[in-house]
Amino acid sequence: MRIATYASVSVATILILVKLLAWSQSGAVSLLATLVDSVLDVLASLVNLLAVRHALSPADKEHRFGHGKAEALAGLGQAALITGSALFLMSESIQRLLSPVEIQGHVYGMGVMVFSIVMTLLLLAFQRHVIMQTDSTAIRADALHYRTDLLVNASVLLALALSRWGWPGFDALFAAAIAVYILYSAWEIITQAFDHLMDRELPDADRAAIQKIALEHAEVLGVHDLRTRRSGIDTFMQMHIELDDDLRLMHAHRIAEEVEAAVVAAYPEAEVIIHLDPVSIVGEGARQRF
Numbered sequence: 001m002r003i004a005t006y007a008s009v010s011v012a013t014i015l016i017l018v019k020l021l022a023w024s025q026s027g028a029v030s031l032l033a034t035l036v037d038s039v040l041d042v043l044a045s046l047v048n049l050l051a052v053r054h055a056l057s058p059a060d061k062e063h064r065f066g067h068g069k070a071e072a073l074a075g076l077g078q079a080a081l082i083t084g085s086a087l088f089l090m091s092e093s094i095q096r097l098l099s100p101v102e103i104q105g106h107v108y109g110m111g112v113m114v115f116s117i118v119m120t121l122l123l124l125a126f127q128r129h130v131i132m133q134t135d136s137t138a139i140r141a142d143a144l145h146y147r148t149d150l151l152v153n154a155s156v157l158l159a160l161a162l163s164r165w166g167w168p169g170f171d172a173l174f175a176a177a178i179a180v181y182i183l184y185s186a187w188e189i190i191t192q193a194f195d196h197l198m199d200r201e202l203p204d205a206d207r208a209a210i211q212k213i214a215l216e217h218a219e220v221l222g223v224h225d226l227r228t229r230r231s232g233i234d235t236f237m238q239m240h241i242e243l244d245d246d247l248r249l250m251h252a253h254r255i256a257e258e259v260e261a262a263v264v265a266a267y268p269e270a271e272v273i274i275h276l277d278p279v280s281i282v283g284e285g286a287r288q289r290f
Contacts, residue, residue, distance in 0.1 A: 004130040004139050008146075011123045012041040015116050022112040031109055033089045033175040034116070034156050037149060037182065040085045044078040044142065069231055071136065075193035078142075079186040086182040093176035113157040120149050135269075140192070148185045152178050199229040206267075213262050214241055219255050221279045235270040237263065242279040252276050 015038045023031040127143040130136065159174035201207065207226060214223045222242035229236050241259060243252050256274045263272050 001130060001134055001136050001139060004127055004136075005142070007123060007126055008142050009042060009046060011119050012038050015119060016042060018112050018115060022109045025109065031112075031156060031160075033093075033178045034113075034149070034152050036085050036089060037152055037178070038116075040081045041146070041149065043081055047074045047077050047081075050074070069197060072193040072196035075189050075196075079189040079193070082182055082186040082189070086179040086186065089175055089179035089182070093172045093179060097172045097176075109160045110157055113153050113160065116153045117150060117157075120146050120153065124150070144185055144189060148182060151181060196230055202228040202230070202235070209266065210237065210239070210263060213266055214239065214259050217255060217259050217262070219243060219247075220259060222282065224277075224282065225275075235267055236273075237267075237270055238273045238275070240275045240277050240282075242277050242282050245278040245280050 016035065019031060019035040019038055023035050124143060124146050127139055127146070130139050131143060155174045155178060202210075207228060210228070211223045211226060214220055220241050220243065224240050224242070226239040227237070241256065243255060247255075253276075256276055260272045260274055264270055
């Protein structure tokens with residue numbers, strides 16, 4: 001995850017430099033849009049870098065559940081930056097529509113866009129690998145930025161091509177469309193961050209899978225009050241399992257450990273807490289709370 005954040009900052013910095021040169025040569029507002037987007041990518045990636053470093057630090061006396069929610073806080077910070085950039089681009093687009101400016105240096109600008117697309121694809125491939133390994137919220141939010149960048153860069157490439165062929169008005173229109181899409185991306189990041197901060201349950205499919213794992217143990221007679229949440233790359237689970245009334249304590253404890261081991265085998269980053277209930281005292285209401 002740390003390497004992914006370093007790669008993200010490095011790629012965004014390189015793209016800022018080449019896009020700044022391209023914009024100074026052409027004056028295209030669509031190029032300005034993608035330049036601003038890359039500047040925000042650097043700021044967001046720096047926030048991610050700090051957040052990931054903090055999120056990966058081990059639990060301590062003040063934070064017994066770890067520091068994983070730092071990733072969600074970073075996501076909210078990124079969303080604020082993205083929203084600000086979208087509003088700025090929208091304003092610039094409207095001004096350019098009202099006061100058109102001739103674009104210069106089309107070929108240079110188009111070459112920079114092709115370079116940006118290639119660099120972004122390489123970064124996304126690496127981020128996808130990291131997400132598959134860690135399911136990190138911060139890296140997922142960063143990857144969302146760069147998937148947006150692919151569309152941004154492709155649209156700017158098209159806008160420059162159309163401008164070169166005598167359609168300059170598309171430059172500002174594409175910039176406005178980019179601003180709208182960036183706002184949509186910000187909303188997606190906000191939604192994901194709030195899910196983590198508000199301890200949203202795991203998807204129903206995962207909850208059903210956890211229950212199934214517990215019930216596969218021959219001596220588990222039922223499961224209820226399953227609670228789950230995510231914090232960074234960690235998952236926390238609590239559940240009550242129903243056992244025969246007459247089991248000895250050591251036997252019941254061994255069953256709980258076996259169920260916990262089975263769940264952790266399926267969810268390696270999970271911390272599982274299991275409460276034991278005699279089956280005779282569990283009412284139907286408790287089972288319905290699953």
